[in-house]
Amino acid sequence: MKESYIDILHIRRMAFEHIAKIAYENRPITDIGLEVYDILPGESATYRENIFRERAVMGERLRMGIGLDARTADKTDAITEGLDQMDVKERIYHPPLVSVIKIACEACPENKVTVTDQCKACIGHPCVNVCPKNAITFTSEGSIIDQDKCIKCGKCVSACPYNAINHQKRPCAESCGVKAIHSDELGRAQIDSDKCVACGRCISTCPFGAISDKSEIYQLIKAIQADKKVYAILAPSFVGQFGPNVSPKQIREAIKALGFTDVIEVGLGADLTTMNEAHEYLEKVPTGEFPFMGTSCCFSWKMMVRNQFPEINDYISESSTPMIYTGLQMKKRDPDCKVVFVGPCISKKLEALEEEVAEVIDFVITFEELLGMFLAKGIEPSEIQVEEEMMDASETGRNYAVKGGVAEAVVKRAKEIRPGIDVAVEAADGLSNCVKLAQLAKLGKMDGKLIEGMACFGGCVGGPGTVVADTKTGKAVRAFAKESIYRSPADNDKIPTEDRPDDEKLKVSEDKE
CATH class of the missing domain: 1.10.1000 (Arf Nucleotide-binding Site Opener; domain 2)
Known part of the structure; x- marks a missing residue:
């Protein structure tokens, strides 16, 4: 769209x-x-x-x-x-x-096959011949489909040499x-x-x-106008959302101009997710405790598994999402502050209502809603002059925004902890593909693997709350990731030592194995 x-x-x-x-x-x-x-x-x-x-x-x-x-x-x-x-x-x-x-x-038809005026009434009438339910009648003026008999199999659509038969489906339902x-x-x-x-x-x-x-x-705006400090935590997919010539640091300053106290990259929390999920995988999959492990970042993916595949729900990572970890860091720095997640995703609005999250994340808005706020205040990010660079996250943390980025980060970190380990990965983007991935996992086809589910095509950059298409922002995200001075989440000195998982403990476990 x-x-x-x-x-x-x-x-x-x-x-x-x-x-x-x-x-x-x-x-x-x-x-x-x-x-x-x-x-x-x-x-x-x-x-x-x-x-x-x-x-x-x-x-x-x-x-x-x-x-x-x-x-x-x-x-x-x-x-x-x-x-x-x-x-x-x-x-x-x-x-x-x-x-x-x-x-x-407009009450679009859910599922209907009709003959259009492009029908040539050809004497071969393959549509009639392929119909398994004899739902199509050939006349000298063209074919006619009996809707009571039609099972919407689409065979006539494929068989028509003039592309004269249309299979209409409700766009919203088809995409769900x-x-x-x-x-x-x-x-x-x-x-x-x-x-x-x-x-x-x-x-x-x-x-x-x-x-x-x-x-x-x-x-949110009413909260900003109150006395408490309000921090924006910015999802990794923000890069390129407000024009190809708008830099990440200009976006940060534009957000501060709306009244926010400061802006922090959610990539900071992504680094914590990476470290914790790498530990989880190494502790549970090679040991046989888990047959496989699923990533935890996409809340729509997690809800889908919870609702439709409860048998494998326990094998989704227990690590918190980058949004939660970043929010926790901000609350540690300023317990009385308000934290606002700004991203491409609307399911984060539901995640923020979860019992363990509600006290960490106070508001959730999308990039599209953020743009509305810029327009209301007459703020043009491209016109802002700023020198200070953003540097809250590692390269792999920033790449969480694109398909495969989460698994890529976890695998890289797992290999840093345990060199030589082979971690097989399966990634799916788009909710229908995530359902198929979960079905395969339930059947035992994903055993031993790290599986990544992203409900949006292309990853978070394809989210419903984005401003620009993922085809234009994916490369920008990768380029911004390479600008990080931190190659690994373990290098990120913004993360307190006490919040990091204990690598030495994991190495002791390996020796025992």
């Missing part, structure tokens, strides 16, 4: 910008009702069939941007309904995180790796919250912009 759904991206960013403006300008939260007319002025619709529906959809999007639920048409009251409950300076969350804005959904999307009573998309793992792929693929997640930028 990053490159081709430009109008939808524009709509989303306008919503974030206008919410942030209200917060920064200390205007009444009820002004959201007026912002709809600023965003969509006049009487002519730009994106939909009429301005009234367009404004209604924008109103629900703004409400979700404040943290409220999206409503259906039969329950739609004033846009300002319930806003007073959200006018706080702490995280406030009511499930679900991801919802369909019903009045925006855990099959969490079905239809409601009116044929509109409906998300099963028990299956959803908040990967955000449906948000990115809906061509009507009818699916969104809740935001907490309003509450």
Whole structure:
């Protein structure tokens, strides 16, 4: 979506910008009702069939941007309904995180095969011949598909020499790796919250912009305006997100200009994850305690395993994610501070609600939401002059943002601890591929391996909260990683000695083996 759904991206960013403006300008939260007319002025619709529906959809999007639920048409009251409950300076969350804005959904067919007007009524009619259910009738004017008989196998689609048969699938449902999307009573998309793992792929693929997640930028800005210090911890995928000519140090200064006390790379926490996961692997897989070990960084991957493959859940690393480790470091430095994770991922909003995480991470926002804050404050990162470089993470910690980066870091560290060890790796990106990886692991096909699951294609750089496509940022991440003065996480002197795992203890264990 990053490159081709430009109008939808524009709509989303306008919503974030206008919410942030209200917060920064200390205007009444009820002004959201007026912002709809600023965003969509006049009487002519730009994106939909009429301005009234367009404004209604924008109103629900703004409400979700404040943290409220999206409503259906039969329950739609004033846009300002319930806003007073959200006018706080702490995280406030009511499930679900991801919802369909019903009045925006076009009720796309879930799965339908149809003959188009490109049909030439050819006398060979291979579509009729290959249909296993005799669902296709040949006429002199073209083929006709009996929808009651059609099983949507797609054989006729492949057989037609004129590409005249179309297999239409609902984009959001087709992209959902855990099959969490079905239809409601009116044929509109409906998300099963028990299956959803908040990967955000449906948000990115809906061509009507009818699916969104809740935001907490309003509450975050109110927290920034309060007396406590607020630190931003920045996910490794931030590189290149705000233009090819914007350096990492300019992004850091731009974030500080929003009112943050300081900005720290989450790559710092990634270094801790690397060291701990390397220890876990060496302690548990070669000894036979674990048949294999899965990485822990992607929360959507972890939720998917927890929900669908509980048999192998214990074999996912117990090490904390980079977000958590970085948050813990900040709380140690300043126990009274607020910590804000800024990244590409919306499932981190759910991870931050976990019992052991809630006191460490106070807010989670995406790069897209951060951009809305920049726009609200008129901040252009490329214009900022700054000399001091960012240097919080090792090369391998910074590479966590790309597919294979986590496993690559863990393997490298394991070999530093135990030279000569052979660590086989299997990595999957995209939630559907992660499901296949978990299935293979359950069947014993991954034994002895370190397996990495990344719910987003390309890794974190392909997350739903990114601003730029992963094809443009992946190389930038790798280049920034090479600029680190720390080749190994063990070299990172920003990590206190007491927080590092004991390598000597592991070497003693090896001697006993």
